[in-house]
Amino acid sequence: MSVVGRKNRTGLRFALALACTLLFLFPIYWIAAISVKTPEEIFAYPLVWLPGSFNFNNYLVLFRDGDAWSVFHSLVTAGTSTVIAMVLGTFAAYSLARYKTGGNHLSLWIISQRMVPQISIAFPVFLLFVSLKLIDTYAGLIILYTAFNLPYVIWMMRGYIQDVPIELEQSAMIDGLSPFQVILKVVFPMVRAGLFATAVFTFIFAWNDFLFALILTRSEVVTYPVQVTGYFGSQSTFWGKIGAMSMLGMLPMFFVVATMQKYIVRGMSMGAVKG
Amino acid sequence: MTRIFQFRYLILAPAIFFILLIGLYPFLKLLITSFQNITMFADDYGFAGFVHYARLMDDGRFWASVLRTVVFTAIALPIELGLGLAMAYLFLERVPLKQVFVALILLPTVISPIVAGSTWRLMFDNRFGPINQIIGWFAGHEVKLLWTVDTSLAWPAILIADVWQWTPFMFLFLLTALSAVDQEQIEAASLDGASRWRTFRYIVLPAITPVMAIAMLIRGLDLFRIFDIVWTMTQGGPGTLTETISVYAYQMAFREFDVSYSAAFALAIIVVLTGVVLSFLRMVEVER
Amino acid sequence: MSDLVLKNVHKHYGQFHAVKGIDLTVKAGDFAVLVGPSGCGKSTLLRSIAGLEEISDGDILLGDKSLKDLPPRDRNLAMVFQSYALYPYLTVFENIAFGLRARKVPNAEVEAKVRDAAELLGLTEYLDRKPRALSGGQRQRVAIGRAIVRDAELFLFDEPLSNLDAKLRDEMREELKKLHQRLGKTFIYVTHDQIEAMTLADQIVLLKDGSIEQQGAPLDLFERPNNLFVAGFLGSPSMNLIEVSPLGRDNLVQLADGQTLVVDPAIHARLVETKDPILWGVRPEHFAHVENATNAVMVQIGVLQPTGSRSYASFRIADTHVVAELPAHTVSKEGQQIALSPNMEKTHFFNAGTGERIG
Numbered sequence: 001m002s003v004v005g006r007k008n009r010t011g012l013r014f015a016l017a018l019a020c021t022l023l024f025l026f027p028i029y030w031i032a033a034i035s036v037k038t039p040e041e042i043f044a045y046p047l048v049w050l051p052g053s054f055n056f057n058n059y060l061v062l063f064r065d066g067d068a069w070s071v072f073h074s075l076v077t078a079g080t081s082t083v084i085a086m087v088l089g090t091f092a093a094y095s096l097a098r099y100k101t102g103g104n105h106l107s108l109w110i111i112s113q114r115m116v117p118q119i120s121i122a123f124p125v126f127l128l129f130v131s132l133k134l135i136d137t138y139a140g141l142i143i144l145y146t147a148f149n150l151p152y153v154i155w156m157m158r159g160y161i162q163d164v165p166i167e168l169e170q171s172a173m174i175d176g177l178s179p180f181q182v183i184l185k186v187v188f189p190m191v192r193a194g195l196f197a198t199a200v201f202t203f204i205f206a207w208n209d210f211l212f213a214l215i216l217t218r219s220e221v222v223t224y225p226v227q228v229t230g231y232f233g234s235q236s237t238f239w240g241k242i243g244a245m246s247m248l249g250m251l252p253m254f255f256v257v258a259t260m261q262k263y264i265v266r267g268m269s270m271g272a273v274k275g
Numbered sequence: 276m277t278r279i280f281q282f283r284y285l286i287l288a289p290a291i292f293f294i295l296l297i298g299l300y301p302f303l304k305l306l307i308t309s310f311q312n313i314t315m316f317a318d319d320y321g322f323a324g325f326v327h328y329a330r331l332m333d334d335g336r337f338w339a340s341v342l343r344t345v346v347f348t349a350i351a352l353p354i355e356l357g358l359g360l361a362m363a364y365l366f367l368e369r370v371p372l373k374q375v376f377v378a379l380i381l382l383p384t385v386i387s388p389i390v391a392g393s394t395w396r397l398m399f400d401n402r403f404g405p406i407n408q409i410i411g412w413f414a415g416h417e418v419k420l421l422w423t424v425d426t427s428l429a430w431p432a433i434l435i436a437d438v439w440q441w442t443p444f445m446f447l448f449l450l451t452a453l454s455a456v457d458q459e460q461i462e463a464a465s466l467d468g469a470s471r472w473r474t475f476r477y478i479v480l481p482a483i484t485p486v487m488a489i490a491m492l493i494r495g496l497d498l499f500r501i502f503d504i505v506w507t508m509t510q511g512g513p514g515t516l517t518e519t520i521s522v523y524a525y526q527m528a529f530r531e532f533d534v535s536y537s538a539a540f541a542l543a544i545i546v547v548l549t550g551v552v553l554s555f556l557r558m559v560e561v562e563r
Numbered sequence: 564m565s566d567l568v569l570k571n572v573h574k575h576y577g578q579f580h581a582v583k584g585i586d587l588t589v590k591a592g593d594f595a596v597l598v599g600p601s602g603c604g605k606s607t608l609l610r611s612i613a614g615l616e617e618i619s620d621g622d623i624l625l626g627d628k629s630l631k632d633l634p635p636r637d638r639n640l641a642m643v644f645q646s647y648a649l650y651p652y653l654t655v656f657e658n659i660a661f662g663l664r665a666r667k668v669p670n671a672e673v674e675a676k677v678r679d680a681a682e683l684l685g686l687t688e689y690l691d692r693k694p695r696a697l698s699g700g701q702r703q704r705v706a707i708g709r710a711i712v713r714d715a716e717l718f719l720f721d722e723p724l725s726n727l728d729a730k731l732r733d734e735m736r737e738e739l740k741k742l743h744q745r746l747g748k749t750f751i752y753v754t755h756d757q758i759e760a761m762t763l764a765d766q767i768v769l770l771k772d773g774s775i776e777q778q779g780a781p782l783d784l785f786e787r788p789n790n791l792f793v794a795g796f797l798g799s800p801s802m803n804l805i806e807v808s809p810l811g812r813d814n815l816v817q818l819a820d821g822q823t824l825v826v827d828p829a830i831h832a833r834l835v836e837t838k839d840p841i842l843w844g845v846r847p848e849h850f851a852h853v854e855n856a857t858n859a860v861m862v863q864i865g866v867l868q869p870t871g872s873r874s875y876a877s878f879r880i881a882d883t884h885v886v887a888e889l890p891a892h893t894v895s896k897e898g899q900q901i902a903l904s905p906n907m908e909k910t911h912f913f914n915a916g917t918g919e920r921i922g
Binding site: 010013014016017018020021024025027028030031034042043044045046047049088089091092094095096098099101102109110112113115116117118119120121122123124125126127128143144146147148150151154179180183204207208209210211215224225228229232239242243246249250253254256257258261264265 | 300381387394396443499502503
């Protein structure tokens with residue numbers, strides 16, 4: 001193929017890729033636009049495609065009314081549960097990887113926990129948390145998200161740990177480290193990339209959860225997905241608030257994708273390889 | 276030796292404790308409750324036999340929800356797979372700014388399904404949504420489709436939203452898989468005179484099948500359990516038209532508090548899901 | 564420093580009996596080499612001494628202290644792994660310092676010790692680099708450095724030179740020997756390479772299928788092998804094994820092609836008593852071309868391989884392929900008929916059935 005032909009193909013590919021990307025981004029653009037439109041612009045006909053100005057009133061309303069706290073609640077619950085799940089899960093994964101604790105049966109059972117449909121255990125969990133007085137508390141959601149994410153963390157980290165050459169751990173043991181120190185000072189640094197990738201997904205899952213947040217919160221620790229659905233009423237739908245709240249909820253995700261893109265890609269493909 | 280014995284269980288124990296909380300207790304509770312007779316009005320803890328399971332078998336609404344969910348899964352999965360594959364091929368070779376594009380395309384997948392559903396609900400709004408506007412341009416006149424209310428449009432709306440959110444997921448998996456295909460085999464095939472289709476069918480496809488299978492399993496399970504998107508867009512409506520298994524289950528448990536029945540229901544879902552996964556895995560093993 | 568004693572050490576992996584009742588004493592300060600073919604149990608034995616494997620039976624004693632129930636870090640030993648096991652995320656300095664830091668040695672002391680070791684091994688200018696920036700030989704030295712900073716009583720080496728190319732291996736062999744002389748500590752070294760074993764060891768332990776075939780000074784094993792396996796393992800090219808049968812008279816043994824050789828009367832007596840077939844073991848270097856020799860065999864040279872000052876000449880005695888190592892120019896061309904006399908004092912006779920040496 002001639003050089004010109006090849007350039008054309010790349011140019012065509014670029015155009016298609018651009019079109020593809022724009023197509024997928026459009027709804028996100030739309031909701032972002034709504035979040036900065038004035039009510040007149042939102043409910044204008046024909047449609048206003050480009051907001052006239054950056055009107056942050058919708059956001060101000062959220063902060064004023066305290067609705068914005070839901071983002072904070074999401075941050076606390078998702079962040080804390082991710083940290084706990086990563087620590088407990090990685091240690092557990094080490095036990096499975098190096099000591100082969102419980103053999104195949106235990107591993108299988110742990111991985112199968114990931115397949116449990118949320119809706120099935122929703123009500124029993126609800127009852128359990130009621131009796132433990134964990135409804136509408138940080139602790140409740142954190143415990144739940146930790147428990148829910150642990151199987152995934154264990155599954156992924158086990159694979160990453162198995163890829164660490166065992167001689168490094170053995171050498172450290174001979175050099176005088178206790179088994180616990182070996183995990184901390186040798187294994188953790190070696191699986192750093194895996195830790196990040198897994199943590200990203202764990203965080204995303206907890207951040208975006210709706211069903212459990214819906215069931216287990218009332219008014220104190222409402223997370224942002226629940227908050228958003230609250231704006232859809234039978235009488236009126238608060239478009240501006242929906243837009244602003246959605247954006248607030250999406251912003252951390254944008255940030256995560258921007259900084260962790262490498263790890264996300266690796267994490268998704270690792271999931272394929274290690275599945 | 277006793278020291279090792281303790282250590283490896285010690286570091287495993289906290290995680291297991293948490294998992295049991297979600298894994299063991301609810302399961303047992305469901306089992307027990309499904310054989311009792313607890314409803315919104317009565318709290319009968321006696322053994323009620325299989326009455327709820329029998330009711331489940333006869334429950335038309337249940338079976339309808341199963342049918343809808345299965346059909347939806349069967350439609351959405353191939354679409355997401357096909358589009359994802361097409362996009363993966365597009366990005367397989369040199370594209371300027373590839374990393375940027377890939378990162379942006381991933382955005383729908385990392386946002387909450389609630390936000391996705393909410394966004395599309397607004398996009399599908401009959402008066403102020405851009406979808407109708409765009410259709411109107413092509414139709415030449417004003418279009419006021421009631422996407423989330425019209426019986427023939429509700430499912431397509433949900434389908435579009437789900438495809439939008441999850442095709443990037445398939446895309447990424449497939450891109451990774453395609454990138455890993457042995458280039459030398461493809462070059463050998465082209466030298467042998469194989470057509471693009473042939474190369475795909477006999478070289479590429481077998482190479483990416485394991486990854487595709489995993490992606491399909493994950494996505495299939497998620498589609499089966501779909502809740503968030505449906506809830507924001509239609510809440511199972513109009514009527515019960517878009518009521519999937521999860522939506523119905525939610526109604527049973529948290530709206531009507533038909534506790535024992537929903538426990539039987541929940542267990543049934545787990546059993547069905549396990550069956551699906553096992554048969555899928557067996558199918559994959561047979562392929563090998 | 565104390566002697567290392569292994570008493571009746573056994574190791575089972577399920578049904579597989581990897582180490583079968585090993586009794587071994589390594590004197591303090593000795594360089595002991597565990598050598599043998601793959602699967603003989605040498606690595607398992609080393610790792611058992613290290614504490615990375617638990618022994619199924621028996622005991623391991625350092626002096627009068629039993630190591631059996633101690634975890635690796637309490638056994639006061641250091642180990643160099645085949646793959647070096649360097650931490651890729653640490654600098655060379657930190658890699659070497661790793662064990663010291665683990666034992667909470669104060670910074671000043673760590674500095675001093677690491678720099679000493681680095682200087683000894685020629686690593687001083689590499690201290691700030693990461694392992695990936697080093698060559699194989701340099702990484703090897705870092706691994707050794709990490710071991711020697713620790714003042715351990717026992718140094719274990721698990722095939723440390725296997726991953727190096729031939730020339731580097733020769734250099735490192737010499738350095739390891741010098742290191743041992745300098746440190747004076749007990750070295751236990753595992754290899755499958757008999758040249759490393761011969762050149763490095765004060766004591767060779769030759770293992771096969773989990774048992775010790777023979778142990779002793781290298782030249783002892785070389786010159787007085789206990790059985791066919793030992794005879795064949797050491798020496799390159801390996802010992803020739805030729806079928807012979809003793810004749811009833813004149814202290815003669817007969818080769819398969821009819822030629823005869825005179826042997827020592829005492830040995831001849833033992834040969835006559837042996838019911839099993841007999842193999843005569845003669846190393847290539849023990850053949851010589853001597854004019855008018857009385858005890859010689861007449862052979863026709865098949866292939867001649869000159870290596871410079873020596874040549875390898877191969878020929879056949881009946882069906883057996885034999886190699887002789889002769890000074891260059893002894894044989895002028897292939898196909899030449901020549902009389903070779905073996906140095907009978909250095910050759911051995913083996914019972915082909917049991918493998919044991921007869922004389």
